[in-house]
Amino acid sequence: MAERGSRPSARVGSKPLADGAPKPLATDPESNIRNPQSQQEGLPVIDYLAKKGYSRTEAMLRMESANQEIDGRPLPPLGEDARPKFKQGFDLLKAWVEENLDLYKPELRRVLWPLFVYCFINMVTSGYQQEAKQFFDSNKNMFLPEHTDDIRVFESISLPEHVQANPVANKYRNNKWRIILSNPAYTNLLQFLESKEKEGGSVMNAILSSYCVIKTVDRSADDRFSFAAMLGQIGAGETFPTEDEGIPGHHPGSAYTGDNPAMAGTLPRLRLGKLPMEQTLEEDVRAELGEEDIKAPPVAGRNTLVQEFDQMIKKEDDDEAPSRAEIPFPPSTARDVAMEVTKVKENRDRYRIEGRTGGVLVAAGFDQSYIRIWALDGKNIEAAYPDLDDMPPTNSRRLIGHSGPVYAVAFQPCATRSENTSDDFVPTNARFLLSSSADKTIRLWSLDTWTCIVVYKGHDRPVWDLRFGPFGHYFVSGGNDRTARLWVTDHIRQQRIFVGHDQDVDCVCFHPNSAYIFTASSDHTVRMWAVTTGNAVRMFTGHTGNITAMECSRDGKILASADDQGAIHLWDLAPGRLLKRMRGHGKGGIWSLSWSVESTVLVSGGADGTVRVWDVAGPQDSTQGRVISDGSGGSKLDAGNSTAGAGGQNKKKKGKDVVVTPDQISAFPTKKTPVYKVKFTNMNLVVAGGAYLP
Numbered sequence: 001m002a003e004r005g006s007r008p009s010a011r012v013g014s015k016p017l018a019d020g021a022p023k024p025l026a027t028d029p030e031s032n033i034r035n036p037q038s039q040q041e042g043l044p045v046i047d048y049l050a051k052k053g054y055s056r057t058e059a060m061l062r063m064e065s066a067n068q069e070i071d072g073r074p075l076p077p078l079g080e081d082a083r084p085k086f087k088q089g090f091d092l093l094k095a096w097v098e099e100n101l102d103l104y105k106p107e108l109r110r111v112l113w114p115l116f117v118y119c120f121i122n123m124v125t126s127g128y129q130q131e132a133k134q135f136f137d138s139n140k141n142m143f144l145p146e147h148t149d150d151i152r153v154f155e156s157i158s159l160p161e162h163v164q165a166n167p168v169a170n171k172y173r174n175n176k177w178r179i180i181l182s183n184p185a186y187t188n189l190l191q192f193l194e195s196k197e198k199e200g201g202s203v204m205n206a207i208l209s210s211y212c213v214i215k216t217v218d219r220s221a222d223d224r225f226s227f228a229a230m231l232g233q234i235g236a237g238e239t240f241p242t243e244d245e246g247i248p249g250h251h252p253g254s255a256y257t258g259d260n261p262a263m264a265g266t267l268p269r270l271r272l273g274k275l276p277m278e279q280t281l282e283e284d285v286r287a288e289l290g291e292e293d294i295k296a297p298p299v300a301g302r303n304t305l306v307q308e309f310d311q312m313i314k315k316e317d318d319d320e321a322p323s324r325a326e327i328p329f330p331p332s333t334a335r336d337v338a339m340e341v342t343k344v345k346e347n348r349d350r351y352r353i354e355g356r357t358g359g360v361l362v363a364a365g366f367d368q369s370y371i372r373i374w375a376l377d378g379k380n381i382e383a384a385y386p387d388l389d390d391m392p393p394t395n396s397r398r399l400i401g402h403s404g405p406v407y408a409v410a411f412q413p414c415a416t417r418s419e420n421t422s423d424d425f426v427p428t429n430a431r432f433l434l435s436s437s438a439d440k441t442i443r444l445w446s447l448d449t450w451t452c453i454v455v456y457k458g459h460d461r462p463v464w465d466l467r468f469g470p471f472g473h474y475f476v477s478g479g480n481d482r483t484a485r486l487w488v489t490d491h492i493r494q495q496r497i498f499v500g501h502d503q504d505v506d507c508v509c510f511h512p513n514s515a516y517i518f519t520a521s522s523d524h525t526v527r528m529w530a531v532t533t534g535n536a537v538r539m540f541t542g543h544t545g546n547i548t549a550m551e552c553s554r555d556g557k558i559l560a561s562a563d564d565q566g567a568i569h570l571w572d573l574a575p576g577r578l579l580k581r582m583r584g585h586g587k588g589g590i591w592s593l594s595w596s597v598e599s600t601v602l603v604s605g606g607a608d609g610t611v612r613v614w615d616v617a618g619p620q621d622s623t624q625g626r627v628i629s630d631g632s633g634g635s636k637l638d639a640g641n642s643t644a645g646a647g648g649q650n651k652k653k654k655g656k657d658v659v660v661t662p663d664q665i666s667a668f669p670t671k672k673t674p675v676y677k678v679k680f681t682n683m684n685l686v687v688a689g690g691a692y693l694p
Helices: 029-034 043-052 055-065 085-098 105-125 129-143 148-154 160-165 167-174 183-195 197-211 227-233 279-295 305-312 334-348
Strands: 177-182 212-217 361-365 370-375 396-400 406-411 432-437 441-446 451-457 463-468 474-479 483-488 496-499 505-510 516-521 525-530 536-541 547-552 558-563 567-572 577-583 590-595 601-606 610-615 626-628 658-660 664-669 675-680 686-690
Touching (some): 085 105, 105 148, 105 183, 148 167, 160 167, 197 212, 279 334, 305 334, 361 406, 370 432, 432 474, 474 505, 483 505, 483 516, 558 601, 567 601, 601 675
Parallel strands (some): 177 212, 406 463, 463 505
Antiparallel strands (some): 370 396, 463 474, 505 516, 525 536, 558 567, 567 577, 601 610, 610 664, 626 658, 675 686
């Protein structure tokens, strides 16, 4: 594997506030309209003082210029009476929530998080740095583990400049936190805050008005707020489902990325069904399968190929599948028919382990700028045109043309010829290979002539990753220029440019129906884009490390993403929420993911030299698991003795211990060989490959 080398450091700077978005201290949009210069007139003086090193004078001027209440009213004179207002109001509300009826606790507890964040941010920007630190440290543990990532980010904030430069803090400042409450809980909350106005209730009420959007619902209109659902939360130690709450563009599943304020709070409906098969292609495949059934009737208890085909293409609801009119494809050919026939055969016979490796190729790119292709069975690679091939017979080939390290290669979708295929078969082997490089280009290679036939230029920096679409007509690339691009093999120019990530686009992949693509970035986010419009329809946040692998399930419902911290995240695409986190790999990167045919099992391979198998529908409690050693001689702990158990004293783990969540089915270690690629075949066999490091 080629090293990517050094990358430019991330841009640090504050994002301009959107018009009407909440701002620190003077947050009322109307007050900003009445006095638009009030927030800007002191900035040149403050900048001058900071430049000259007059830190104490600068701090005093900031405090005086910020002498406003959170809703725009003047603050009382700075002193001991003003300092405890945020803390006093929050502590008062926190105690009231915990003493409230169990029926309302799951709802009301969720109000505390945005109040905690906005109190902390406003205390920092108001000049109460010491009080803000004490407030943060005394309350942060109550929001673990649900908000672990944000807590870690806010811990580094201690000055107003930190708030302005912090991207997460800016997302909170520039957007309103969405909350859904039942009518009784909301009424109960307002009555309490109004009754405690002088004790800090007015400040909490002002934060809710300025920084939050509260939507109320009737219990009868939403099953989640029914008495049965609320009673089910009592004593469970869980919070109310929040998949439709939070900050747009920050909460997992939100499609809003800050580019279009009109999109705030919306989740476009996705069409995740299978792309319907072309009518002519469907008829040709069914006719071909009928002939195969006549030649080789199935054994008792097994479907005919036609029956298997009908089950595979079972029509989805029209609203659940994209239309072929929206995503143009060329007319199907005899090769497409042959590939679909092979897919049906493999799907029906997928649990039978047979010798199917003959003629299969494997490719790898090297930092010496070339690509090498091997025959997996060790036999000589057959030339498509022997008369034109002057190379001696060999089991590997080199492709030379790039002028920089090759970071990614991708074969065109293909199928293996069955042993009982008739002599008049149509070849379904891979005919093309894509490669991307540090030389900023993507190349398309012919595996018939072993030459480069197209050079695609568009990226202006190294191209880290690329993938062919499911049908081999489109492909997508992502690179160091922070963009992903959609290409068509028979056009030299890109068809779409997907822009929105703050750092490199490291991983890309397609949705199985070709209507969406996924991009993962060094900014620790995953985005889902619509091919037809080029718009982002989902954004997922939660990874704490660089995302190193990504794969969408074959049924198109779940996305798996993995990072260099050894964690795998499963995302439910339709509601746009995190299903669960799975752990077991050591640090260093999970380099590849692959789904079983049924989309119920996930396999992963990584730098720790293991291939691991995961139960997708397994337990969701990622806090329970067993702690194992990395092989350095440490003892193993059973799952029942997990250090994360509730109520027990946490035992400090050794630095090299790894937590394995209970959804891991099995692990297969190698001889310390990093696993760079894993692949579930259509017959549910797993192939793994890596670089042997003796």
